[in-house]
Amino acid sequence: MSTRDVLIIGGGAAGASAAFHLAKAGHKVTVIEKKSTNTIKACGGGMAASVQRLFPFDLSPAVDEVINKVEFSWCLDDRVVADLAETSPFWIVRREMLDCYLMNQASLEGAELLQPLSAEKIEREKDSWQITCSNGKQFESRSLVIANGSKSQWPRKFGLGPKKQKHAVTTSVRLNGKGNLKGGSARFEFGLVHHGFAWAFPIANGVNVGVGTFIGREIADSQKILDKFLPDLGFDPNDGERKHSNLRIWNGQNVLHGEGVVAIGDAASLCDPFLAEGIRPALMSGCNAAHFLNRWLKGDNNALASYTQCMQKDWGASMAWGSRIAQVFYRFPKVGYQLGIKRPTAPERIAQILSGEMSYGDIAQRVIKRLLFQNQ
Ligand SMILES: Cc1cc2nc3c(=O)[nH]c(=O)nc-3n(C[C@H](O)[C@H](O)[C@H](O)COP(=O)(O)OP(=O)(O)OC[C@H]3O[C@@H](n4cnc5c(N)ncnc54)[C@H](O)[C@@H]3O)c2cc1C
Known part of the structure; x- marks a missing residue:
């Protein structure tokens, strides 16, 4: 041998x-x-x-798609669009x-x-x-x-x-056709998923959709979430084959x-x-x-x-x-959505996070500095 x-x-x-x-x-x-x-x-x-x-x-x-727009929603509403056209950091x-x-x-x-x-x-x-x-x-x-x-x-x-070992619990679906998701656009939905989020990312001739939970071991009911999320994306709730996986x-x-x-x-x-x-x-x-x-x-x-x-x-x-x-955000997601994602500087920060130019440590330091400054 x-x-x-x-x-x-x-x-x-x-x-x-x-x-x-x-x-x-x-x-x-x-x-x-x-x-x-x-x-x-x-x-x-x-x-x-x-x-x-x-x-x-x-x-x-x-690479199937270069993302230049990221759209966030809370329970399919209260939308925030981050324009990343200048930086295109996310594929x-x-x-x-x-x-x-x-x-x-x-x-x-x-x-x-x-x-x-x-x-x-x-x-x-x-x-x-x-x-x-x-x-x-x-x-x-x-x-x-x-x-x-x-x-x-x-x-x-x-x-x-x-x-x-810790796991995120996920369900994913690959769909044919783009629904109403525009080319170059990615979607994140926060309010529908307990302790996590749902996503929709465009690929060649289709969309990858998924649901992930980051605290605890179970997705409340991924089908219930997809029943709402898929029609919002322009698909039938039963479209596509579901795959369930635990991600370390x-x-x-x-x-x-x-x-x-x-x-x-x-x-x-x-x-x-x-x-x-x-x-x-x-x-x-x-x-x-x-x-x-x-x-x-x-x-x-x-x-x-x-x-x-x-x-x-x-x-x-x-x-x-x-x-x-994650421990704080997913326990108080509505507050996190309002204070984090809806801030005027969010699009730039999101681009930096998605590109890997900014670490979570950098974000935490900015938040700490802001809190200290506010308390002076
Ligand atoms: C639903 C879902 C959505 C995700 N979305 C994203 C995302 O959008 N962006 C992102 O950055 N990450 C995402 N991730 C995470 C990402 O997919 C993983 O972190 C990534 O796949 C890790 O790559 P890997 O090579 O370590 O493992 P894997 O991709 O799992 O590769 C391991 C390989 O080992 C092979 N294998 C297993 N056992 C054996 C064996 N006994 N002998 C030989 N081969 C074996 C498997 O077949 C597999 O090909 C997602 C994960 C999930 C579950």
Whole structure:
């Protein structure tokens, strides 16, 4: 059995991003992906345009829409429109297209993709990792990247990520046709969903609609919400097929590496606990993990600890504030809507948040300063 430098479990956004950068650095990389290409993934597909910085190739072939308007509503009323035309910071992708595009780029750099194939068992033996797949095939690798999403059992087994995992509960629908949603427009609805929000994002020839709850474990009744939201978007309440999924969200600063192993993306519980932004941290963690694994493979024994530190600093610090903001906002959403989204400066701030130029920490500091100033 030949030993790989890196074996990546999961060819989603995180796994494909890591595969590309590691293969480009000259390593022998294999990705094992359970599902066939083009399987529709439950995901709104909203992605900060700033992720372009993480790749040396153009991402636009995988982008369906560039968003220049974001519309917010409270119980389908009290609308606020943020015009983002100047900045265009927010793109919409179909995840099956993005993941496939990234994986193709990784393959061009020499990464091997085995698909559809499911990894079933992982064991550490001396200096290597042994992976057994559903077809009985076994692989050996010097290092391992765990990138198999929210259902992964391996981070816990190897002591990576939070001990207590937190989840957003989601229902998503992909619809054919645009209804009354205009091209280049994204929609967020806050009042209808208890402890969360509903969204509608345009894709090529269709719309991704979804409902997500961020506190507690249940969506009150996603069909009741869709009964109101879909007609407001110009669709029949029963249009489209529903997919229900639990999305692992950020829950504290945690160790994301072990001996020759890292967890990335949803498997590492990186998804934003306020807005469910998970594509950017998946791509970012894939890119950072590749950078530090490259050093580790070249003999720097402390490099993987630097991966954890880097993700804590560049992502976790903001998510700590995001988590606090979510706890307050979703408990008092009407107040949050009035004081946050309806402020005159909101469109600019929203553009900065969606583009990733502003962190939750920046927002919290502004709010604190405003409160202090008001009390003087
Ligand atoms: C309804 C919904 C809407 C969302 N909307 C947005 C949004 O608009 N914007 C945003 O930024 N984020 C959004 N997210 C979050 C985002 O989708 C995730 O954070 C992102 O997919 C994480 O990417 P990943 O590569 O870590 O995991 P995944 O995309 O889940 O990829 C993991 C891969 O591993 C494979 N796999 C699983 N088990 C195995 C195994 N045993 N062997 C081999 N392969 C395996 C899976 O088939 C999958 O392809 C949304 C999530 C949901 C559920």
